[in-house]
Structure formats: C-alpha cells, structure tokens
Amino acid sequence: MCDTNGFWRLFTIFLVALCAFSVVNARFFLNLYPRIKLDARSPKDAGEPLFITPYLKTGAISLAQNLSRVSITDTIGFRSHAGFFTIDEIYNANLYFWYFPPFSKKEEAPIIIWLQGGPGGSSLFGLFQELGPLIAKKEGFALRKYHWALNYHLIFIDNPVGTGFSFTDNENAYCTNETCVAEGLYSTLTQFYQLFPNLKQNELYLAGESYAGKYLPSFGLKIHQENAKSKEKVNLKGIAMGNAYCDPINQLDYGHYLYQLGLIDENESKLFLKYQADIANQIKQGNWEQADVLMDRLMDGDMTNFSYFKYYTGFDYYYNYLQAAAADDMSVFVNLLQNDKVRRGVHVGGLPFNDGLKVQLSLILDLLQSVAPAISELLSHYRIMFYNGQLDIVVAYPLTENFLRNLKFSSAMEYKNAKRMIWKVGDDIAGYVKRAGNLTEVLVRNAGHMVPRDQPNTVLSLITLVNSIFFPIYPRLKLPAKSCKEAGTPVFVTPYLKQGLIGAAQNVTRVLLLDVPEVASHAGFFTVDQKYNSNLYFWYFHPFTRNKTAPVLLWLQGGPGSSSLFGLFVELGPLMALGNKFVLRKYHWALHYHVLFIDSPVGTGFSFTQNTKGYCTNQDCVAKALYGALRQFFQLFPHLAHNDFYITGESYAGKYIPSLGLMIHKENAKTNCKINLKGMALGNAYSDPINQLDYGNFLYQHGLLDNYQRKVFLKTQNEIYAAIKNEAWTQANILMDRLMDGEVTHFALFKFYTGFNYYYNFLQSTLSDEKTPFMKLLHKNDVRRSIHVGGRSFHDGETVQLMLSLDMMQSVAPAISELLSHYRMLFYNGQLDIIVAYPLTINFINNLNFSASDEYFRATRIIWKVGNNIAGYIKTGGNLTEALVRNAGHMVPKDQPRWALDLIQKFINNDYN
Structure with missing residues (x-):
C-alpha cells in the first residue's frame, strides 16, 4: 500500500525548504507583523547586550x-528596564524583555505580560504600534496617550527564542511545540521576579494577540502546574487574549464569513467549505503536514505564493477587511532599531534583530494544533477574556465564538445561555460583552486584528474593566411653506408643454445659482394628475462635457418618501452645500451624463398633491406618475428623446425602478414615441423582501449578535416569511418592525441587541448630521426662487410611507x-x-427566475480595481451584473464617489474589464 502520510510529510518538507531557500527573492504573503531583519552591528558602535542572569546568580x-x-x-522622564534572561545555558538561548513600571507610581498595581503572535512577531511591535507608552517617530520616541503602563506594570517579551532580539547560538533551541514555548517564558518570569522581588505578590495577568492564543494558555497552564509544586507561587489572576488563534479546527469557517462580508460569492464559498472540510478531516487524523498545506492553499500562500483567499479577493492582507493591503510604514521603527544610541540605551548592543521566519518554520507542525484542553482546565481556576476586533478576517469573531461554543468547561451551558450586554465607553457603543463563570467574551467595534492599535482608548477601558419599517436613512426633513412674495412662485411646466411653448418652458425652468454660475440646470414641477393636482418636482443637469448625445440618467431616492435632493447634494450630484453656499463635487455623475433628479412619489420632498387620493399605495401608481413625468421631460427637451436612457437609484427605489422600467417597456410596445431605455442600476436595492430577510446570520457573522440572539432573529424571520407567503402584509410589517425598525412598536430586537440607532453602515451606530447644510440653503428665499419651488413646503415623506405600508413587504422580482x-x-x-446587505441581495438574485440564470450561476466573479485600489468585485451573467463595492455602506456614491462613478461608466459602456 502507498504510504500517503510519508508522501505528504516529504512534500511539506520540500515546500518548507523551498520557502526558506527563496525567502530573499520571494515576497511572503500575509505577514501580520512586518518581516524585519536587521544584521548584527559592531559592539564598538552599538555597545554590548546586557545579560541579567549572571547578576541574579551572584x-x-x-x-x-x-x-x-x-x-x-x-x-523622556520615566523609568523602564530592559535586557536578556538566559533560559537555556547549554544552547545559549536568551529572551529579550522590556519592562515599564506604572505611570501611576502604584507599586502594588497588577502586572501585565504582553506576548505578540506571528508566530515570530516581536513584542516590540506591540510596544511601539499598539499599547506601549512609546511611539517611534522620525525625531525619536514620543509618548502614547492611551497606553497600558498608565496603571499597570507592563512587560514585553520577544518570544519564543528567535523572535526579535531574542536569540540562540544553536538550532536545537528553537521551539517546535507549545511546551517548549511555555518553559522558556516560565524561566523568564521567575528571573523577572528575582530581578524585582518587590513585585512577587502582585496580581499577574497574561495578555497578547493572534498566535499568542497558543502561547498564553500554554504559559498559563505551566504556571498553574508549577504553582502546585512550588512554595513560591506566581499570583496569576487571569489571561486576556485578542483575536486569539487557539483551536484551528473550530476556527475554520472562512467560507460563510467571507460570503457574508461580500468578499466571495456563493460558488467561491462552496470551494472554501470543501477545503475547510478537508482541513478539518486532516486535523482530526493528526495529519498536520497535510492540514498545513491545505490551509496554506486556502488562506495564506506562504508555501506556494498562491491562496484562494488572495485569488478571489485580491487582498494581500487579512487583518482588517476594510484594508486590501498592509498600510504600516515600519521605516521609522527600523531606523530607530538600527540607531547605535538606541541600541545602547535598550541594552541589545550589536545583536541582530530576527524576522521570526525560523520560529515559524520550527513551529510548522504546531500551527493547526489546539490548546483548547489547556483553556478548559485554566477556566476552572482563572478568569479568561477573549476579545475580538469586529473587522478581522483571519481570527474573525464568529470563528472565536464557534470555538468557545465547542469548548468543554464547567460553565459551558451558562455561556451558551448567557445574555450579551451592550458595552459603552462614554456615549459610544464600544462593543458587546458576554460572561459565564470565568469566561468573558468581547466584540470590539470598528477594530481589526490589532485591537489596541485600532481602538486604544476602548481597549484600555476594557482591560481596566476586566479587573415605521425603516430607520430614516435619509433624515426626516421638513420645511414649512414660505410666502410667495419672499420665495417666489413655483414653476409648473405642464401648461407650457400643452401650449407647445417649449422654448419658453426651457427658459423659465433655467436655474441660475450665483455660487456656481457655470452649472447648467433646469428645475420645476410636472403635473402628473390634474384631478388631484399631483405634481412631481425635478432638477435636471446638463453634462459638463456639453455632449448632447450623452446618455440620460434618472436618479430616484428610496425611503420610501425620501427626496432625491439628498442624492443630489449628499451623494452624486454636481452640487454640495458647504456652509452658506453651493460648491462643486469632484466626482459627480453629470461629468459625463445628463442627470435628472425627481422627488418621487408624490408627497416626497417638494413634490406634492392637494388631495389625499393623490398619494400612491402601490408600485403601479408610482410608475404611472414617473412615466408621466418622463414623457413631459422629453417634451421639454425633445433633442434628448432618442438618447440612451438609464434608470438609477438606491434602497426602496429597488421597487420604483423595476416598476417604472416595466411600464416603459409596456408603453413602448404601444407607442411610436418610445423611451430609449437601455438599462437600470440599483444600489442596495430592496426589491424582494422574502428573499432579503436573513439578518440573523449576517449580523452574527459581523459580531453584532451572538448565537442565542441569532436564533431569536431566525425565529422572527421565519414568522415574517410565513406572513409574506400568506400575503398577510400588515402582520409581516409589524413583525419586520419588531425585528429591525421599531418605528411602529417603539421596540426592535436589532436595536435592543446591538444598541444601534442606524443600520446603513455597521461602522456607525447612530446617524450623522449630514443634512443640515443643504436644508439651510433650501430654506433661503434666493435659492427657492432660483430652483423654482417658490414657497412650497418640503415634505418629510411620512405620509408617503404610511400610504405605501401594504407595499413594503411585497416583491418586484417578477x-x-x-x-x-x-x-x-x-x-x-x-x-x-x-x-440591504450584500448577502441578502445575492440570495434574492439567486432566487430570480430569468433566462440567463444558469449563465449567471456559472459566471466567474472578477476583481474590480480603480487605479491600484481594489474597489470591489463584479459578476455578470446575461443582462444581469452584480457588484460589491468595498468600504461603502447603504449610500455607495456618498461613501465611495470615485468608485461609484467608475462603476456607472462601466455599466453604461457595458465593459467591466
């Protein structure tokens, strides 16, 4: 029989050898802590390293x-100590430390030992980049505002041997397992207490991040075991682990997580799940070499310079999903470490600074092994906190929670049933905390893998602690009517068109804003129902290229009931409000296109009716009014009637746009005066509620819900689903309100569990005040005269929303x-x-019945770049194109204006290459 284990072992050894051989020429993929290697320097210049152990012995x-x-x-004005402890005299193995007494001068303060991950990452990275009192700058060292030495004794150790300044004279001293790592750390700790005997009784906490999730439990267990045998006990109280990689077999589910982030599509997710199953199988069999190779191919690419993660996402970095590449500039750090005066001062002399590669290679068979049994034992005796940055990929919050839910410890059932609490620092929602027995689990908002760097004040607080149907996305804006004498009279275009006075209508609708006289635009009202005096307000901008044949783009805002002037001033129009004047936006859609904004439906913004029967209660009514407005627009500008026409918009306009598109399609079949409709672009479109419901899994994957809360969401989602199936629209609305919105019942599970008042960007928990500048301008009399609204009221859309209440949960998928x-x-x-999260949209698309659905399913998703930046991902099948825009919330053109413009140009040109 073929020895497959032998084959895999030889294959891995070959890959490792190849990796080591090519390190000079190959760029290693996805290193959390930069691979910094500094050669030895002359002791004459840099001094001699300080070895503490001989002094302790005497x-x-x-x-x-x-x-x-x-x-x-x-x-600088404060005390610290540094040097080397010898942990193995036979092999001359030494660990480097740097200790900072507390700035509070409290000698009895707890001690915190910080260990960096990697494996092979120097703790000096944590010192200078994350939580130490010093920041490395060009001009030297400066003090960090929020650092852990403010109130604690803080020790940084380069661990294990071969990391940073820690070194050995013999290859046999490199650790190949966690037992070895723990022994070296324990020896260092006992020598530290010899050096500072006054600290022996102080409480001790072990802390660190990433691969230190292996070191810390191993070190903690070593202390626990030695305490049982020794009279002089280490006063260990607890362990704090950030984004800790502890239990690989239960921290594997990248496929579901990346899909929920929108970084991979469903087909790519299936490949991830297959690889994950293979890796888990190899781990279960103890085939560490095979598991390493598969994991490398899935996520890392260290061995072969290929990984599916990089291939599908284009990312070179998986420590914060808002970053596609590492942004750390380590040149200052490197220059300081090479400075002879600094080297003398920190007692490293001329020793080289190791990049940790040998450490990683030596620990290669340890990478996918678990320390869960050690954690289980420690939880019976010590407090342990696991904290995760919400934006991390490689040790994402759902992966940590899955490992904890599978952990066997005395309070396991208590943990599974524990209530998660909203944690605030000041008035800000910092994250979420759950406790059970000695275990504390924390999600830190808006932080990646290196939480203390991303949220320094929040984490310092944490460490101290351890001792209607929609929220209004577009603010509810309302302006009262003004005197026509002051604000002028509104311009109604329809009477001019009926009399054939096209030139006069064009002239009377011309907008002249003194702040931006170069902007050519027209505005006014189209009457869409004479019986009820229902009128839609429009504002049209000529392309800045002056190209009369350029495509015409119609923009519709969502809500329902939100003014398209929000899109104009805040998202994609050529004008922005700045203080008391209008200014030009850099990236706007009128650069190349005719852009038309319409306040729709009637009762939205400046659009109005004089009879309650003029309000729409369904999408047919919305489409009919818009179609009437469009017919009049092309009468007003007949030279545009044959231009390509595109309907665009976002959010609840995911209902308006298909409804209008279908009406145009049907009317074109009956008339010679056709609208030259070419396509529709829908941003974060709410189109098919029954298939855009899975908030539970999405919020869980983003760390905003725990597993218990997810189950509550899933139960309510099933009830909503059943109500929609039964066409019980009012019941579906009430359930949806209770789940997400809280406008009707003044309670929402989403708000209760997350503390959020805003669900349009999960990096924001509350609505920012973006509307004030343009609303102030819209209330000025000279502006009202110029844009031809006169003294008309500006409506907040509440009546529109109420009238469309039975439409809310209905679908436009057909x-x-x-x-x-x-x-x-x-x-x-x-x-x-x-x-309207990306996975919700994908689920709705996957359930669409259309002619090219098979082609769409088989299509390859491509990485979309703007310049050198990864803007997102695009997939096309037949007439359907689906795109994920990175680092943007619900209002994509506002958050990523350049990328949104590029995407619209690609769509109109039908060229995504």
Missing part, C-alpha cells in the same frame, strides 16, 4: 536593576425577471450596509 540584584535601566526613557430579458440591470451593494 545575588547582585540592585546592580542588575541599575544596569537594566533604559537611558532613553530616563531622558418585474425584474421580465426586464432582464430585454435590458441590462446592475445591482450594486455597499459592503458595510446592514439593511
């Missing part, structure tokens, strides 16, 4: 304390299916949105 404690003082911090047989459609989603 009892020269005071001398060792004095010699280890760091002159650099003495100069209209979309029919339109896809004739027109191109683009569905684009901001990655950070909650209410």
Whole structure:
C-alpha cells in the first residue's frame, strides 16, 4: 500500500525548504507583523547586550536593576528596564524583555505580560504600534496617550527564542511545540521576579494577540502546574487574549464569513467549505503536514505564493477587511532599531534583530494544533477574556465564538445561555460583552486584528474593566411653506408643454445659482394628475462635457418618501452645500451624463398633491406618475428623446425602478414615441423582501449578535416569511418592525441587541448630521426662487410611507425577471450596509427566475480595481451584473464617489474589464 502520510510529510518538507531557500527573492504573503531583519552591528558602535542572569546568580540584584535601566526613557522622564534572561545555558538561548513600571507610581498595581503572535512577531511591535507608552517617530520616541503602563506594570517579551532580539547560538533551541514555548517564558518570569522581588505578590495577568492564543494558555497552564509544586507561587489572576488563534479546527469557517462580508460569492464559498472540510478531516487524523498545506492553499500562500483567499479577493492582507493591503510604514521603527544610541540605551548592543521566519518554520507542525484542553482546565481556576476586533478576517469573531461554543468547561451551558450586554465607553457603543463563570467574551467595534492599535482608548477601558419599517436613512426633513412674495412662485411646466411653448418652458425652468454660475440646470414641477393636482418636482443637469448625445440618467431616492435632493447634494450630484453656499463635487455623475433628479412619489420632498387620493399605495401608481413625468421631460427637451436612457437609484427605489422600467417597456410596445431605455442600476436595492430577510446570520457573522440572539432573529424571520407567503402584509410589517425598525412598536430586537440607532453602515451606530447644510440653503428665499419651488413646503415623506405600508413587504422580482430579458440591470451593494446587505441581495438574485440564470450561476466573479485600489468585485451573467463595492455602506456614491462613478461608466459602456 502507498504510504500517503510519508508522501505528504516529504512534500511539506520540500515546500518548507523551498520557502526558506527563496525567502530573499520571494515576497511572503500575509505577514501580520512586518518581516524585519536587521544584521548584527559592531559592539564598538552599538555597545554590548546586557545579560541579567549572571547578576541574579551572584545575588547582585540592585546592580542588575541599575544596569537594566533604559537611558532613553530616563531622558523622556520615566523609568523602564530592559535586557536578556538566559533560559537555556547549554544552547545559549536568551529572551529579550522590556519592562515599564506604572505611570501611576502604584507599586502594588497588577502586572501585565504582553506576548505578540506571528508566530515570530516581536513584542516590540506591540510596544511601539499598539499599547506601549512609546511611539517611534522620525525625531525619536514620543509618548502614547492611551497606553497600558498608565496603571499597570507592563512587560514585553520577544518570544519564543528567535523572535526579535531574542536569540540562540544553536538550532536545537528553537521551539517546535507549545511546551517548549511555555518553559522558556516560565524561566523568564521567575528571573523577572528575582530581578524585582518587590513585585512577587502582585496580581499577574497574561495578555497578547493572534498566535499568542497558543502561547498564553500554554504559559498559563505551566504556571498553574508549577504553582502546585512550588512554595513560591506566581499570583496569576487571569489571561486576556485578542483575536486569539487557539483551536484551528473550530476556527475554520472562512467560507460563510467571507460570503457574508461580500468578499466571495456563493460558488467561491462552496470551494472554501470543501477545503475547510478537508482541513478539518486532516486535523482530526493528526495529519498536520497535510492540514498545513491545505490551509496554506486556502488562506495564506506562504508555501506556494498562491491562496484562494488572495485569488478571489485580491487582498494581500487579512487583518482588517476594510484594508486590501498592509498600510504600516515600519521605516521609522527600523531606523530607530538600527540607531547605535538606541541600541545602547535598550541594552541589545550589536545583536541582530530576527524576522521570526525560523520560529515559524520550527513551529510548522504546531500551527493547526489546539490548546483548547489547556483553556478548559485554566477556566476552572482563572478568569479568561477573549476579545475580538469586529473587522478581522483571519481570527474573525464568529470563528472565536464557534470555538468557545465547542469548548468543554464547567460553565459551558451558562455561556451558551448567557445574555450579551451592550458595552459603552462614554456615549459610544464600544462593543458587546458576554460572561459565564470565568469566561468573558468581547466584540470590539470598528477594530481589526490589532485591537489596541485600532481602538486604544476602548481597549484600555476594557482591560481596566476586566479587573415605521425603516430607520430614516435619509433624515426626516421638513420645511414649512414660505410666502410667495419672499420665495417666489413655483414653476409648473405642464401648461407650457400643452401650449407647445417649449422654448419658453426651457427658459423659465433655467436655474441660475450665483455660487456656481457655470452649472447648467433646469428645475420645476410636472403635473402628473390634474384631478388631484399631483405634481412631481425635478432638477435636471446638463453634462459638463456639453455632449448632447450623452446618455440620460434618472436618479430616484428610496425611503420610501425620501427626496432625491439628498442624492443630489449628499451623494452624486454636481452640487454640495458647504456652509452658506453651493460648491462643486469632484466626482459627480453629470461629468459625463445628463442627470435628472425627481422627488418621487408624490408627497416626497417638494413634490406634492392637494388631495389625499393623490398619494400612491402601490408600485403601479408610482410608475404611472414617473412615466408621466418622463414623457413631459422629453417634451421639454425633445433633442434628448432618442438618447440612451438609464434608470438609477438606491434602497426602496429597488421597487420604483423595476416598476417604472416595466411600464416603459409596456408603453413602448404601444407607442411610436418610445423611451430609449437601455438599462437600470440599483444600489442596495430592496426589491424582494422574502428573499432579503436573513439578518440573523449576517449580523452574527459581523459580531453584532451572538448565537442565542441569532436564533431569536431566525425565529422572527421565519414568522415574517410565513406572513409574506400568506400575503398577510400588515402582520409581516409589524413583525419586520419588531425585528429591525421599531418605528411602529417603539421596540426592535436589532436595536435592543446591538444598541444601534442606524443600520446603513455597521461602522456607525447612530446617524450623522449630514443634512443640515443643504436644508439651510433650501430654506433661503434666493435659492427657492432660483430652483423654482417658490414657497412650497418640503415634505418629510411620512405620509408617503404610511400610504405605501401594504407595499413594503411585497416583491418586484417578477418585474425584474421580465426586464432582464430585454435590458441590462446592475445591482450594486455597499459592503458595510446592514439593511440591504450584500448577502441578502445575492440570495434574492439567486432566487430570480430569468433566462440567463444558469449563465449567471456559472459566471466567474472578477476583481474590480480603480487605479491600484481594489474597489470591489463584479459578476455578470446575461443582462444581469452584480457588484460589491468595498468600504461603502447603504449610500455607495456618498461613501465611495470615485468608485461609484467608475462603476456607472462601466455599466453604461457595458465593459467591466
């Protein structure tokens, strides 16, 4: 029989050897802590390293304390100590440490030991980049505002041997397992207490991040075991682990997580799930070499310079999903470490600084092994906190929670049933905390893998602690009527058109804003129902290229009941409000296109009716009014009647756009005066509620719900689903309100569990005040005269929303299916949105019945770049194109204006290459 285990072992050894051989020429993929390697320097210039162990052996404690003082911090005005502890005399293995007493001067303060991950990452990275009192700058060292030495004794250790300044003279001293790592750390700790005997009784906490999720439990268990045998016990109280990689077999589910982030599509997710199953199988069999190779191919690419993660996402970095590449500039850090004065001051002398590669290679068979049994034992005796940055990929929050839910410890059932609490720092929602027995689990909002760097004040607080149907996305804006004498009279275009006075209508609708006289635009009202005096307000901008044949784009805002002037001033129009004047936006859609904004439906913004029967209660009514407005627009500008025409918009306009598109399609079949409809672009479109419901899994994957809360969501979602199936629209609305919105019942599970008042960008928990500048301008009399609204009221859309209440949970999927047989459609989603999250849109698309559905399913998703930046991902099948826009919320053109413009140009040109 073929020895497959032998084959895999040889294959892995070959890959590791190849990796080591090519390190100089190959760029290693996805290193959390930069691979910094500094050669030895002359002792004549840099001094000699300070070895503490010989002084301890001779009892020269005071001398060792004095010699280890760091002159650099003495100069700045505070004390610190650094040097080397010898942990293996046979192989001359030494661990480097740097200790900072508390700035509070409290000698009895707890001690915190910080260990970096990697494996092979220097703890000096944590010191200078994350939580230490010093920041490395070009001009030297500066103090960090929020650092852990403010109130604690803080020790940084380069661990294990071969990391940073820690070194050995013999290859046999490199650790190949966690037992070895723990022994070296324990030896260092006992020598530290010899050096500072006054600290022996202080409480001790172990802390660190990433691969230190292996070191810390192993070190903690070593202390626990030694305490049982020794009279002089280490006063260990707890362990704090950030984005800890502890239990690989239960921290594997990248497929579902990346899909929920929009970084991979459903087909790519299936491949991830297959690889994950293979990796889990190899781990279960103890085939560490095979598991390493598969994991490398899935996520890392260290061995072969290929990974599916990089291939599908284009990312070179998986420590914050808002970043596609590492952004750390380590040149200052490197220059300081090479400075001879600094080297003398921190007692490293001329020793080289190791990049940790040998450490990683030596620990290669340890990478996918678990320390869960050690954690289980420790939880019976010590407090342990696991905290996760919400934006991390490689040790994402759902992966950590899955590992904890599978952990066997005395309070396991208590943990599974524990209530998650909203945690605030000041008035800000910092994250979420759950406790059970000695276990505390924390989600830190808006932080990646290196939480102390991304949220320094929040984490310092945490460490101290351890001792209607929609929220109004577009603000409810309302302006009262003004005197016509002051604000002028509104311009109604329809009477001019009826009399054939086209030139006069064009002249009377011309907008002249003194702040931006170069902008050519027209505005006014189209009457869409004479019986009820229902009128839609429009504002049209000529293309800045002056190209009369350029496509015409109609923009519709969502809500329902939100003014398209929000889109104009805040998202994609040529004008922005700045203080008391209008200014030009850099990236706007009128650069190349005719752009038309319409306040729709009647009762939205400046659009109005004089009879309650003029309000729409369904999409047919909305479409009919818009179609009437469009017919009049092309009468007003007949030279545009044959231009290509595109309907665009976002959010609840995901209902308006297909409905209008279908009406145009049907009317074109009956008339010679056709509208030259070419396509529709829908941003974060709410089109098919029954298939855009899965908030539970989405919020869970983003760390905003725990598993218990997810189950509550899933139960309510099933009830909503059943109500929609039964066409019980009022019941579906009430359930949806209770789940997400809270406008009707003044309670929403979403708000209760997350503390959020805003669900349009999960990096924001509340609505920012973006509307004030343009609303102030819209209330000025000279502006009202110029844009031809006169003294008309500006409506907040509440009546529109109430009138459309039975439409809320209904689907326009059939209209979309029919339109896809004739027109191109683009569905684009901001990655950070909650209410119409990317996976919800994909689920709706996957359930669409359209002619090219098989082609869409088989299509390859491509990485879309703007310049050198990864803007997102695009997939096309037949007339359907689907796009994910990175680092954008519900209002994509606002969050990523350049990328949104590029996407619209690609769509109109029908060229995504």
